[in-house]
Amino acid sequence: MTVHDHQTDDITDEVRQWLCREFASSLPESAVDDIVRTAHxxxxxxxxPDAMGEMLHRLARFRVLRTLRAQRPI
Known part of the structure; x- marks a missing residue:
């Protein structure tokens, strides 16, 4: 494992934890984890690489919100 891989894992885990806390009442942790990993x-x-944290958070949060909107009954 390279230093880059370790830093990437840390960023991905940080974003996953942040979004899991934010959307804990709306979406299972496993769904958020899948969204973050796919976005990454x-x-x-x-x-x-130095923009990964911010961009990953923005993209994954957008996708979580899109997922939640899609789950709402019409």
């Missing part, structure tokens, strides 16, 4: 995979190699 989508961003990896597409943005500067």
């Amino acid at each position: 995979a989508d961003l990896d190699g597409q943005i500067r």
